[in-house]
Amino acid sequence: xIGDHVLLKAWLARTDTPGLDGKxxxxxxxxxxxxxxxxxxxxxxxVGEDFNPxxxxxxxxxxxxGYVALLRRIRPKDLWGLLEVRPHASYRGYWxxxxxxxxxxxxxxxxxxxxxxxxxxxxxxxxxxxxxEEFEIIDGVFVPPDTYDHAETQINYFMDRSRPFNIGLRTVxxxxxxxxxxxxxxxxxxxxxxxFRSELSFAYNDxxxxxxxxxxxxxxxxxxxxxxxxxxxxxxxxxxxxxTTETWGTNIRFSWLRKAxxxxxxVYNEVDERSVxxxxxxxxxxxxxxxxxxx
Numbered sequence: 001x002i003g004d005h006v007l008l009k010a011w012l013a014r015t016d017t018p019g020l021d022g023k024x025x026x027x028x029x030x031x032x033x034x035x036x037x038x039x040x041x042x043x044x045x046x047v048g049e050d051f052n053p054x055x056x057x058x059x060x061x062x063x064x065x066g067y068v069a070l071l072r073r074i075r076p077k078d079l080w081g082l083l084e085v086r087p088h089a090s091y092r093g094y095w096x097x098x099x100x101x102x103x104x105x106x107x108x109x110x111x112x113x114x115x116x117x118x119x120x121x122x123x124x125x126x127x128x129x130x131x132x133e134e135f136e137i138i139d140g141v142f143v144p145p146d147t148y149d150h151a152e153t154q155i156n157y158f159m160d161r162s163r164p165f166n167i168g169l170r171t172v173x174x175x176x177x178x179x180x181x182x183x184x185x186x187x188x189x190x191x192x193x194x195x196f197r198s199e200l201s202f203a204y205n206d207x208x209x210x211x212x213x214x215x216x217x218x219x220x221x222x223x224x225x226x227x228x229x230x231x232x233x234x235x236x237x238x239x240x241x242x243x244t245t246e247t248w249g250t251n252i253r254f255s256w257l258r259k260a261x262x263x264x265x266x267v268y269n270e271v272d273e274r275s276v277x278x279x280x281x282x283x284x285x286x287x288x289x290x291x292x293x294x295x
Contacts, residue, residue: 007032015052023048039071039088049097060094063102067092086111093128101147104128109154117160125152129177138244141213143177150175165190179209199224219243232257248272262290 001007010029017024028045049062069090076082087110094103109123129148137143152174159166165188172183187201203220225237238251250270257263267286 005033005035007034013051013053015050015054017050017052017054020050020052022050024050024052026051037073039069039073041067041069041090043067060102063094063096065092065094081114081116082112083115084111084113086113100130100132101128102130117162119156119158121154121156123154125154125172125174126150127152127174127176131177137177137207137209138216138218141209141216142211143209144211146178148175148177161189164192176207177209178211179207179214181208182206195228197224197226217243232263259292262292264289 008029008031010027012025012027014025026045026047028043030041030043032042033040044064044066046064047058047061051058051061067090069088071086071088074085074087076085088107089109090105090107092103092105092107093101095101104127106126107123108125109121112120112122114120127148127150131143131145131148134142134144152172154170154172156168156170158168167189168187170183170185170187172181174181183203183205185201185203187199189197189199191197199222201222203222205218207218208215220243221241223237223239226234227236228234233256234254236251236253236255238249240249241247242249248271250268250272252268254266255263256265265286265288267284267288269282269284269286271282
């Protein structure tokens with residue numbers, strides 16, 4: 001940290017894998033500024049082609065990435081019941097080491113937060129997806145190699161999330177892989193006191209791609225339940241259904257915390273194909289206990 005507003009971060013990692021002798025390191029740095037009126041961020045990262053974190057998780061491999069963002073906070077004295085307006089813009093890009101751009105994401109948005117707790121997000125997104133190899137987006141539908149540039153518009157609505165009952169709606173309309181996509185995700189949240197919380201959402205995605213079979217929908221239903229026996233003891237459940245693969249997924253987690261995030265965790269995961277007589281594609285039971293010693 002530098003003063004009250006600037007924060008600098010950096011990281012460096014390396015793996016050692018038999019048979020992989022190329023660039024096996026990864027690194028990144030980030031600079032951030034935050035005040036009552038302004039926020040800004042600048043970051044860079046790269047991951048070598050032979051960086052292989054087999055005990056971790058890596059969403060992409062062999063890339064350079066950059067990110068820049070700027071946000072302004074404005075609090076009107078008396079304007080339509082507004083508490084705060086947050087115009088902002090950001091750009092994130094991913095490139096291969098030969099200069100080929102895999103992804104680009106230019107986000108121009110404004111958040112309208114009202115004194116009632118309601119929020120409205122209105123924005124435009126310019127995207128780029130560089131596809132180097134044909135891939136199957138769903139069964140029997142293939143996206144050919146190309147560089148796809150598109151524009152999207154989004155409108156997000158949230159009620160006051162501190163209310164026991166509140167709803168939200170996320171809508172994205174625009175292009176995707178040479179065609180069109182409409183994404184609508186309504187969410188309903190309900191809680192009882194400080195012990196029980198629930199959340200039900202349905203993600204509807206309608207695609208119209210210029211390839212054989214390119215007109216399809218992909219939907220995901222999700223139910224979250226959480227019950228707190230005490231501030232340190234909690235039971236959580238997540239149930240998902242994917243209509244494209246007709247797959248059910250269940251996650252149940254019991255946590256009994258001691259200090260910070262240490263304590264006892266019991267976790268059960270199951271992914272079940274929806275077909276008569278078919279066994280689950282995966283069952284997993286995890287028992288984890290950690291303890292922090294004060295030295």
